[in-house]
Amino acid sequence: MIATRRLACWLTLLLIAAACSVAEAGDWRRWRGPHDDGTLAAGEAGDVFPPGDFGLERVWRRSLGPGYSGVAVAGGLAVTLFADPADGQDYVVALEAASGEERWRHRIDAGFRGRDGAEDGPLAWPTIDGDVVYALGPKGRLLALDLAGGRRLWSVELAQAFGGKQPHFGFTAAPLVAGEVLVVAAGGEGHAWIGLDKASGELRWATGDDWIEYHAPVLATLGGRRQVVGLSNTRLVGIEPADGTLLWSQRYGRRDRHSTAQVVPLPDDRLLVTAWPEVVVFRYRGAGEEPLEELWRNESLNGRLAVPVYHRGYLYGFAGSFLTCVDAATGEKAWKSRPPGGSGLIRVGDRLVIFGRGGEVVVVEATPEGYRERARLAVAEREGVTYPSFAGGMIFVRNTRDVAALRIGRAVAAEKPARPANAFEAFVREVEGARNRRALVDSFLRRQERFPIVEGELVHFVFHGRVEDVAIGGSMVPGYDEEELERIADTDLYYKTYRLEPGSRVEYYFAVDFEHRIPDPLNPRRLPYERGWWDFEVSEVALPGYARPPWVDAYRGARAGRLESFEHASDELGAAAEVTVYLPPGYDESDADYPLLVVVDPIWQQRGDLASVVDHRLEQGAAAPLVVAFVPPRSGWGGEQGGPSREGFARLLARELVGALEGRYRLRREASSRALLGHVANVADVLFAARSHPEVFAGAALLSIEWSPDRRDELFARLEGAPPARQTFFAGWNLYDREHRAGGVDLRSAGAALFDRLRRDGHRVLGGEARDASGWGSWRARAGEILAAFFPP
Numbered sequence: 001m002i003a004t005r006r007l008a009c010w011l012t013l014l015l016i017a018a019a020c021s022v023a024e025a026g027d028w029r030r031w032r033g034p035h036d037d038g039t040l041a042a043g044e045a046g047d048v049f050p051p052g053d054f055g056l057e058r059v060w061r062r063s064l065g066p067g068y069s070g071v072a073v074a075g076g077l078a079v080t081l082f083a084d085p086a087d088g089q090d091y092v093v094a095l096e097a098a099s100g101e102e103r104w105r106h107r108i109d110a111g112f113r114g115r116d117g118a119e120d121g122p123l124a125w126p127t128i129d130g131d132v133v134y135a136l137g138p139k140g141r142l143l144a145l146d147l148a149g150g151r152r153l154w155s156v157e158l159a160q161a162f163g164g165k166q167p168h169f170g171f172t173a174a175p176l177v178a179g180e181v182l183v184v185a186a187g188g189e190g191h192a193w194i195g196l197d198k199a200s201g202e203l204r205w206a207t208g209d210d211w212i213e214y215h216a217p218v219l220a221t222l223g224g225r226r227q228v229v230g231l232s233n234t235r236l237v238g239i240e241p242a243d244g245t246l247l248w249s250q251r252y253g254r255r256d257r258h259s260t261a262q263v264v265p266l267p268d269d270r271l272l273v274t275a276w277p278e279v280v281v282f283r284y285r286g287a288g289e290e291p292l293e294e295l296w297r298n299e300s301l302n303g304r305l306a307v308p309v310y311h312r313g314y315l316y317g318f319a320g321s322f323l324t325c326v327d328a329a330t331g332e333k334a335w336k337s338r339p340p341g342g343s344g345l346i347r348v349g350d351r352l353v354i355f356g357r358g359g360e361v362v363v364v365e366a367t368p369e370g371y372r373e374r375a376r377l378a379v380a381e382r383e384g385v386t387y388p389s390f391a392g393g394m395i396f397v398r399n400t401r402d403v404a405a406l407r408i409g410r411a412v413a414a415e416k417p418a419r420p421a422n423a424f425e426a427f428v429r430e431v432e433g434a435r436n437r438r439a440l441v442d443s444f445l446r447r448q449e450r451f452p453i454v455e456g457e458l459v460h461f462v463f464h465g466r467v468e469d470v471a472i473g474g475s476m477v478p479g480y481d482e483e484e485l486e487r488i489a490d491t492d493l494y495y496k497t498y499r500l501e502p503g504s505r506v507e508y509y510f511a512v513d514f515e516h517r518i519p520d521p522l523n524p525r526r527l528p529y530e531r532g533w534w535d536f537e538v539s540e541v542a543l544p545g546y547a548r549p550p551w552v553d554a555y556r557g558a559r560a561g562r563l564e565s566f567e568h569a570s571d572e573l574g575a576a577a578e579v580t581v582y583l584p585p586g587y588d589e590s591d592a593d594y595p596l597l598v599v600v601d602p603i604w605q606q607r608g609d610l611a612s613v614v615d616h617r618l619e620q621g622a623a624a625p626l627v628v629a630f631v632p633p634r635s636g637w638g639g640e641q642g643g644p645s646r647e648g649f650a651r652l653l654a655r656e657l658v659g660a661l662e663g664r665y666r667l668r669r670e671a672s673s674r675a676l677l678g679h680v681a682n683v684a685d686v687l688f689a690a691r692s693h694p695e696v697f698a699g700a701a702l703l704s705i706e707w708s709p710d711r712r713d714e715l716f717a718r719l720e721g722a723p724p725a726r727q728t729f730f731a732g733w734n735l736y737d738r739e740h741r742a743g744g745v746d747l748r749s750a751g752a753a754l755f756d757r758l759r760r761d762g763h764r765v766l767g768g769e770a771r772d773a774s775g776w777g778s779w780r781a782r783a784g785e786i787l788a789a790f791f792p793p
Helices: 002-023 158-162 423-432 437-447 610-619 646-664 680-692 709-718 747-760 776-790
Strands: 055-063 072-074 077-084 089-096 102-110 127-129 132-136 141-146 152-157 176-178 181-188 191-197 203-207 218-222 225-231 235-239 246-251 263-266 270-273 279-284 292-298 309-311 314-319 322-327 333-337 345-348 351-355 360-365 373-378 389-391 394-398 402-409 453-455 458-464 470-474 493-499 505-512 516-518 526-528 537-542 562-570 575-583 596-600 627-631 674-679 699-703 728-736 764-773
Touching (some): 072 127, 077 132, 077 402, 102 141, 152 158, 158 181, 176 218, 181 203, 181 225, 191 225, 218 263, 225 263, 263 309, 314 345, 345 389, 423 437, 423 453, 423 493, 437 458, 505 776, 526 776, 596 646, 610 627, 627 646, 674 680, 680 709, 699 776, 709 747, 728 747, 728 776, 747 764, 764 776
Parallel strands (some): 596 627, 596 674, 674 699
Antiparallel strands (some): 077 089, 127 132, 141 152, 181 191, 191 203, 218 225, 225 235, 235 246, 263 270, 279 292, 309 314, 314 322, 322 333, 360 373, 394 402, 458 493, 470 505, 505 516, 562 575, 575 627
16 A cells, blocks of 8 residues: 555656646646746747847737736647626636637636736736646636647636635736645645646545635655645645655744735745745754754845846845845845836846836846846736746736737837927937036026926936935826936936826925935925825925915914813724814814714824914814814724625714714814715715715815725615715816826826716715825815815804
8 A cells, every 4th residue: 555655656757747847838737837937048038139239129019808828838729818898707818828819718607806906817928838827816716728729628616615714905826736736825724735647637636724815836856855844824845746645844933914925936046935034944854843944034135026036046026116136045135226117027048027117117137136128028008917928939928907028029129219309308419428516416406496307297206315326206297106216427426207297296205225215305396295105205296387275274362272181982883983173273162063073083283283283274264163073994993804794994083972972072063064974995984974864964074095996896886775865076176186006096097987877866966176185285175175075164
């Protein structure tokens, strides 16, 4: 019996080796490529990158529905998974690798709805083995399909058959072929990892009780033994692929949950694990209580979704969005670069291939000597979080809208510079052609009356100082990206020019040496940063024609209201949180009852200083005296995955909180004297509460609406049973509201769509678009309008 088991194991190892060395030559058949490490050796890739200059050429691009699955390539076909918005179904699709034409598609399941801002659609990469495609849908349906025509060979439901637990964002881990066994991270009790007969789908073995979310198993040779290396939220394990024997197990992270961790096989029995925010490198030293020796651990490569690649003693990956090179032996940083940005990379020979910021494919030398870019081409309108793949001399990339293929071509000759288009550009040219560059720069800076420099619709942002790296972030930069400033050689002057709309305003900051975010040192006009995750100041610039409301500035008058706080213990939610209340000037001396504004998120006072805006508007006689309550958002009331339910939060606001406030303060009792205010991520909760309880709230103010169209439609579908009532809404958005390029969320479009939808539903709708920035300058300005609209004197 023992001899039979050993023979089976050796046969499995031989089959695995044969599959890797022969069947996959020149293909990219699975997530992370033929070696499960994101690399393809020069001999496997062919002589695709010439030693001299070269360029990139787009062969084809086609639109595809949303999804985060990558592109597996074999047999002249490029296979991926996507959601088709036309019929609301998830599919496996095979495209002709040479042309992008669709060969076939096979339905997986009803469409999977994205969660917490993620887009809809499947997530797992397909795996191709021989003439079979294995595809795992986000709900747990595992399919085996004929590669040539998409015919189903077999299927199995992980949740029903093995108790697989669907992760919050859906099943994501790509299936792994190990000889005649298909290894799947199922995540069920006693079935954390399962081995299926790849030909029939029948269960061969199951092992482990670990909690698995988005961790993909890989093949690695450790101690001379070929084995499956799997991850869970806490442990790294070795598994015999033939029979599922657990060979070894060891904890790898410092936390109780590392849901996005991945493992990379390295030479010399080493394993790299991305245990965000750290990476850790182990050396396998044999079965035992501690089979892995920790070599080093740090945060040098802490890109959450980016898995590093190895080349000649160095690791290449992302620290945040910065491409970084690290010594694999010590973890010490060799270099860091802001370009090209992105979320993932692969290595082909001695070149790194990256799907970078803004939908550009970038080829970089894999060298510890520094960032050396060799080629760049824009292939899509936005980047993606899915890694590239490489097969047949072509690069394949995918975002949540498009899939494209490129090939290596001739270098494009640089265009001759045109005549300077503006005075600042003429100055730059003058400095570049001068010997006394520093003197010219110093003289130029002394002559400027204010920064940034405005020339009509052009705004030249300037940074002066000795730094390793400097970039700019802000309203005019798509998403929450940062774009590198250009340096005038042999000077300490950096600049970047943007064309802005006449009469508009933007907020911006500089990112210095990869870590420090600061306001413009040359510009004294400053505001708090818009979001809660960072606490720093930003600068602002307004073009001629922008009208700045006086209530945006801090109130310096003699009649200011006051703030006090109390803790509210919620019976509805079984949690307690602090509520801050603004009382208008004269409240204590009066016996009058006051209207009420409930503001979701105390950041409105902490950074937005809404009390100052109220003081301004009361002094101007533009609004009636009122009480303002600042309430934590839904996520601030405990619970999992973002806090309590939206319905529960709405009941908290309408029933408990208003009642608690009426018990403490003199408030008017009619709904026409009450309103809600929310912005960005809180808009959905505020709108839902207002529409669900028109007997309590006359309406709501909704600013910079942060949701995708499907989230909006889902919310309105849930509101179909809301009580019929005509309410008042203020839906406001900005010309320079953020666009999340990778995720496809455009706040400007979302605001306009919500405005139209509320008006079609018969409500009184105010607001509209302002020629302003996403940030506290605009939100304070709109707050003054909201006070006058909902609480007229």
